[in-house]
Amino acid sequence: MKLELFKRAVESAAAGRPAALVTNLISGLQSLVQESDFEGNLNPDESLIGAARQALADDRSALVETSAGKVFIEVFNPPLRLMVVGAVHIAQPLARMAALTGYAVTVIDPRSAFASTERFPGVELSAEWPDEAMARLKPNRRTAVVTLTHDPKVDDPALIAALRSHAFYIGALGSKKTHTARLKRLAEEGFKDTDFARIHGPVGVDIGAISPAEIAVSILAQITATLRADRSKSRQAA
Amino acid sequence: MATNTGDNGDILAQATQWRGQGKGVALATVVSTWGSSPRPVGAKLAVDDTGAFIGSVSGGCVEGAVIEEGLAAIKDGKPQLLDFGVTNEQAWDVGLACGGKIQVFVERVE
Known part of the structure; x- marks a missing residue:
C-alpha cells in the first residue's frame, strides 16, 4: 500500500x-x-x-x-451528511454526536444569535435561510435533514427542500399537534401522503428522552435505523 | 470543522504520523465477511513496528493475530490474506459474542 x-x-x-x-x-x-x-x-x-x-x-x-x-x-465514499435546521439547544449535542457517528454536519439558522461559534465550536454553520442553504448544499441520498426550530417560517422551507431531494432521512421536531399543523401547510404546497411518510415527526425513537442530549440520542438512533434498515430487517429474519 | 473523513481519516492521519517518524507501518483491511461479523468490509487497523495500533477489524476477537501478521509484513514486505472463522468458543475466550467469518488483507505501508 x-x-x-x-x-x-x-x-x-x-x-x-x-x-x-x-x-x-x-x-x-x-x-x-x-x-x-x-x-x-x-x-x-x-x-x-x-x-x-x-x-x-x-x-x-x-x-x-x-x-x-x-x-x-x-x-x-463522500461522508454521510447531516443538515440540522435550527441552532437550538438540542442541535448542540446532536452536532457533536453526529460527527462522532461519521456525519459531516452543517447547522443552519438565519438567526445569528443562535448559530454562533461560541455555541457550536468547530461545527460548520450557515446563517442562510434554509431554502438558500439547501439549494447550495444539495442534499442527496447520503444526507439526513432534521428541523428543530418549531418555527414554520424556518422549518417549512427546509422540509420542502428536503422533500424535493433524495435525502434518506427527514425528521421534524414538534408535538403530534405541531406535526399535524405542519402537514396541513405542506399539503397546501402540493405535497402528498407519500411525501408525508418520509417525514419522521415527532422526531426520534421513543425512548422517553428528556434532556437535549437524550433527544439527540433518540434522533441519531432513528437516523441510523433508517440508514441501516436493510441490515436490521435481515437480522430479525435470521 | 475540518472535513469529516471518518475512521479512514483517523487511520490515515496516524499512519502518516508514524511514517513521518520513520516507523514501519502495516495496514489490515476486512475484505469480506460471512454471517454476523462485528466489523464491515473496509474496516481497518493500522499497526506500527512497536505493535501500537489504531482501528479494528473485528471488535477484539482477532486483533492479536492480525497485529502479529502486520509486524511480519513490516519486516518482509509480503502482503497476506488471512481467513478467520470467529467461532463462538474463541469469542467466549476473549469475552465477545462474535460468530461469523472474516477475511483480512494485511500489507506494508510504503
Whole structure:
C-alpha cells in the first residue's frame, strides 16, 4: 500500500469525489480508480475498471476473481451528511454526536444569535435561510435533514427542500399537534401522503428522552435505523 | 470543522504520523465477511513496528493475530490474506459474542 494512494482516496472522498482503491490480494499491487482516470502500479484491464466503476455506482465494495487472483475493490465514499435546521439547544449535542457517528454536519439558522461559534465550536454553520442553504448544499441520498426550530417560517422551507431531494432521512421536531399543523401547510404546497411518510415527526425513537442530549440520542438512533434498515430487517429474519 | 473523513481519516492521519517518524507501518483491511461479523468490509487497523495500533477489524476477537501478521509484513514486505472463522468458543475466550467469518488483507505501508 502506497500511503500516497490511501491519502488520495480519503481526500478525494472527503472532497465529494468517490474513489475506488483496487488491490490485487496476491501481489499487493494497487490502483485508485476514479470517474475518469486511474493511477497506481496495478494496471487494471477494462473489465476490472468496469467492475470498479460499478462498485462506485452501487456504493458497495466488492471482492472479484480475476485471472491474476482475488482483487478487492474498496469504495471510498463522500461522508454521510447531516443538515440540522435550527441552532437550538438540542442541535448542540446532536452536532457533536453526529460527527462522532461519521456525519459531516452543517447547522443552519438565519438567526445569528443562535448559530454562533461560541455555541457550536468547530461545527460548520450557515446563517442562510434554509431554502438558500439547501439549494447550495444539495442534499442527496447520503444526507439526513432534521428541523428543530418549531418555527414554520424556518422549518417549512427546509422540509420542502428536503422533500424535493433524495435525502434518506427527514425528521421534524414538534408535538403530534405541531406535526399535524405542519402537514396541513405542506399539503397546501402540493405535497402528498407519500411525501408525508418520509417525514419522521415527532422526531426520534421513543425512548422517553428528556434532556437535549437524550433527544439527540433518540434522533441519531432513528437516523441510523433508517440508514441501516436493510441490515436490521435481515437480522430479525435470521 | 475540518472535513469529516471518518475512521479512514483517523487511520490515515496516524499512519502518516508514524511514517513521518520513520516507523514501519502495516495496514489490515476486512475484505469480506460471512454471517454476523462485528466489523464491515473496509474496516481497518493500522499497526506500527512497536505493535501500537489504531482501528479494528473485528471488535477484539482477532486483533492479536492480525497485529502479529502486520509486524511480519513490516519486516518482509509480503502482503497476506488471512481467513478467520470467529467461532463462538474463541469469542467466549476473549469475552465477545462474535460468530461469523472474516477475511483480512494485511500489507506494508510504503
